[in-house]
Amino acid sequence: MSASFANALHAAHDAAAAQHYPQGALYVVATPIGNLADITLRALHVLQLADTIACEDTRHTQSLLRAYGIDKPADRLLALHQHNEAQAAQAVVQRLQAGQRVAYASDAGTPGVSDPGARLVAAVQAAGLRCIPLPGASSVTSALSVTGAVAHAPGAGGFVFAGFLPTKSAERAAAVQQLATEPRCVVLLEAPHRIQELANALAVLGDRRVTLARELTKQFEEVSEHAAQDVAAWLQGAPQRVKGEFVVLLHPKAAPEEDSGASERVLRLLLAELPTKTAVKLAADITGAPRNALYERALALKHPPDAPAAHD
Template sequence: MSASFASALGAARDAAASQHYPGGTLYVVATPIGNLADITLRALHVLQLADAVACEDTRHTQSLLRAYGVDKTPAQLLAVHQHNEAEAAQAVVAQLHQGLRVAYVSDAGTPGVSDPGARLVAAVQAAGLRAMPLPGASSVTTALSVAGAVSHGGETGGFVFAGFLPTKSAERATAIEQHWAREPRCVVLLEAPHRIQDLARALAVLGERPVTLARELTKQFEEVTTLPARDLAAWLDAAPQRSRGEFVVLLHPLARTDDDGGDSLRVLRLLLQELPLKTAVRIAAEITGASRNVLYDTALQWKRDAPGDAD
């Protein structure tokens, strides 16, 4: 256990032990997204109290628990991840029927949002058992809180969680064109470091629409920056470390006066059916006001992704 957390367990017991923690309950526990100090006192108490801890990765969770001074045997750690969630959920349900307390944690953040957990909770509820949330860290709300991207009221109020877009470039471009480019509210995306450049290039069709990139949240090299969508790829290229770490990507609300990207892409697709690529790009840019370079790069990507071409 880290010495810095030695007093935290006592504080957790003092703050949370007087509350009721019934047996036969699944406790869905948020864990830090990077900074270990972001654990809650109630989470620490429940992790100590739990008869078993279901988790996305047993080795990762064992290390996390040991950092806090919470001792669990290997037999008390149950692997419940995206590849076995449906089957493993039944093992958890069986333990809950015995009156045990089971905590569920993902590798980081709040389970059941972009991480596993939703199927497990559904199985527990279908069995007539209780799932109790223990709120805490979330990369989504952490990024939203410092982006200034959520407006209130009207058609642009609130935000939409889209999570990870398709990994194949053609499917990703279609999702942006048909759905997210036209969505007037703030759109929350997640992306891994090895695909962030591809996503940045795909989002360039949004032109001047502001986009916030948040990476390494709560960690030593945390970075949050807001740029026009067309500048994202160049910003990432300017320094290799900018592509490191997990990303939350926020598309700011759509301004009524801006081209949302969707119109220019639809015009470009129609023109490409009848005209050579360069001519179609030039005319689409003149009609919609979109960047000719962005439209040209997009058209080339569509050509590469056409049936029969490798992704």
């Protein structure tokens, strides 16, 4: 443990110890995705306080705890991973029912997203016990925050988390074809030994923009944006580009250029015969133009800014 983390433990106690930490509760703890300094003060306090720490890999978590100067005997760590989550979740429930505080940490980041933890939380909730989130590092939100890929346009706002695509080539190709019609930003995850295959599959998306976020928060972190059809060649351009864990973002699908003149002609014809809302809805259905924009244009056509004011 470095002196800086010794100070962090003191700071964690000062900042978090006065808060209430109920017994018989599961604490879902986000841990760093690479940079040890990305732990939160509350996470440090809870990891010290917990009677049991359930974790994806006990050896990895023990190393993490020791880096922060937290000493937990081996019998206070409980392995809970994708291969034993259902059975281990019941062991956690029993400990919670006995009044223990149990923390759960996956190997990196926020549990229950792409890592184990969802089945554990479901089992704890089904038993009528409390789950308390301790937010922190996440590769998904970290990548999204530095790409500007989350649009806010009507019908295309937000993002879709797709995680890892199938490993078999035919199934992966089918999944990519489905994603091709998704207008929102899509978040994918991929391991280094499969990133080239994913890049090859994404090439069918042509000029749709793709961001690769590699080794986030680590020394060789890299964030790079390309057209989908160019990603495979970029990866092949240097050996280090295929190393590390990847977050892959498909940027929002570009909206087709619309013929504003045609949509306005349709809107004018409909406004002459129908109420405004009905005319706008039909014009949007016919032309594919955004309904909000058509509605604003309809109001402008009905009430031009230079029209004389009405008098009673």
